Amino acid sequence: MTSTEPLPGSPGVTELAGRDPATGLLTVVRIEDGLIAKVTRSPAGSAGSAEDAEVWIAPGFVDLQVNGFGGFDANAAEDDAGPEVVVGLVHALFAVGVTTVVPTIVTAAESHIIACLRRIVRARERDPLVRHAIPFVHVEGPHLSGEDGPRGVHPAAHVRPPDVAEFARWQAACDGLVGMVTLSPHFAGSPAYISDLVTRGIRVSVGHTHAEPEQIRAAAEAGASLSTHLGNGAHAVLARHPNYVWAQLADDRLAAGFIADGHHLPADTLIAMLRAKGLSRSFLVSDATTLAGSPPGTYRTPVGGEVELSAEGRLSHVGTPYLAGAARSIGDGVAHVAGLGPFSLGEAVALATTTPGAIAGGRGTLDIGAPADLVRFRRSAGKAELTVEDVVVAGTPCPRV
CATH class of the missing domain: 2.30.40.10 (Urease, subunit C, domain 1)
Incomplete structure (x- = not known):
């Protein structure tokens, strides 16, 4: 059987x-x-x-935020990799139970973003299973906070305001494959940009932001419907209240992604956030980087320099307590949530299947x-x-x- x-x-x-x-x-x-x-x-x-x-x-797991896995990097320099890197990335994720993969392109020069998008198109043309697995692409940035903390490891030199003309160039380069964009709504033109993208059928997500609560609400009013890895990509120290985390947790118009790798969010924080947002408006993401799925050890990466991957899946800058990205699969996130205590295995699985699957167009059932x-x-x-x-x-x- x-x-x-x-x-x-x-x-x-x-x-x-x-x-x-x-x-x-x-x-x-x-x-x-x-x-x-x-x-x-x-x-x-x-x-x-x-x-x-x-x-x-x-159902196979649905991951709406994957930067890389198993040595494959969706953001690799165009001179270093062709479409085979995307094919390898998707098949490496198949092996750990992820059957819907949303490659995530991060903040960079426009020319690099376009090169990455074109590479994904070529990978989908090359392999029918890759075409099936990738329903769309997520562009995380470049319209993010320029402040240390919320910016994360996104390069400050390439952070820029939202521009509908640039978005149109992305879509022209990839036959309309961009289906999700993360931005910080602190920019003056954010509501108009969000409304324009939503009219085109694009999911807009709030993330890597220092926006004021009223700007978060304005983004939701304009049509933003998601929060990107809520609780991360934030200042190390926040005003007790109000702040942009509370504003996103409180707004029922925003479904929230969470990195449940046991390192990005402490257990108490993750439990409280899942309860506040509600399981029907929550989903897991891996936010995995190229070192996810690699053996423990010390590595040198283009972003972050020398990093250490522990046997427990924590990826950190050598000699510091700071994280250098995520390095576990979304299936590991399911196991982590199921082990927290308040949530059943069925609820944990739904966070990686049914809820993100609905965002991906009806997968995960x-x-x-x-x-x-x-x-x-x-x-x-x-x-x-x-x-x-x-x-x-x-x-x-x-x-x-």
């Missing part, structure tokens, strides 16, 4: 089984022609093998007729990661780590 090979006499038909994290029921998913054809649920132990009852089955993007995994209590058993993308079995 756990094979991803076609069933005898039924070419192109596959069945996968495991327990549903939301209900605990044994769930058998039948795949035909790359789509979910049937879902059967029964009490665990009433059907299937004992192995199936110990393995969970869920086990609905009949949906693309057969699935992950089977084991979870051990107290462990900060999941053990992926099987990954299927659009009905195609993918190698796992």
Whole structure:
């Protein structure tokens, strides 16, 4: 029942089984022609093998913010990498259960942003599974805070005000593939820019900001609907109240992404933020960089210089307590949230499937007729990661780590 090979006499038909994290029921998913054809649920132990009852089955994870993974960098200099870097990035993420990948291009010169966008287009043309996995691109910046703290590691030299003409050039370069933009709404022209992008069907997210609460509310009024890795990309010390974190937590028009790697947000902070925003308006992101999925050790990176990746997945500047990016998969984030105490495994899985999947155009479900993007995994209590058993993308079995 756990094979991803076609069933005898039924070419192109596959069945996968495991327990549903939301209900605990044994769930058998039948795949035909790359789509979910049937879902059967029964009490665990009433059907299937004992192995199936110990393995969970869920929609493939949806990550709306991925800078890199496993040595592949979506922001690599154009002279250093071609479309194969994006193909490698997506397939490396398949191996850890991520079946919807939103490459994230960060603040840079316009020429570099356009080069990265074109590289993603070429990767989607080269590989049908990559085309399926990438529904759109997220551009994080360059319209961010220029202040130390909120800016994060985005280069100050390339921070600039929002410009609809520049956005149009991005879209022209990538056949309209940009579907999400992160900005700080402190710029005077932010509401008009946000409104213009939303009219074009683009998701606008507030992030890396020092905006005043009224500017946050004005952004939401103009159509901004998301917050980028809320609680990070902020000043180390904030006024107790009011501030831009409270303003985003309080606004129900903004769904919020959170980095749940155990390092970016302390447990108490993450619990409080998820409760304040509500699970239906929250989702996990990895915000992973190229060193995510790499062995522990000391590395030298173009951004950040010498960094150390610990066995626990903390990426920090050597000799300092400061983080140098995220280095864990979104599946690890699921395990972390499920281990916090207040949230069930089913709720944690939904934060990486259903909620971000809705933002990605209807992914992250086990609905009949949906693309057969699935992950089977084991979870051990107290462990900060999941053990992926099987990954299927659009009905195609993918190698796992």
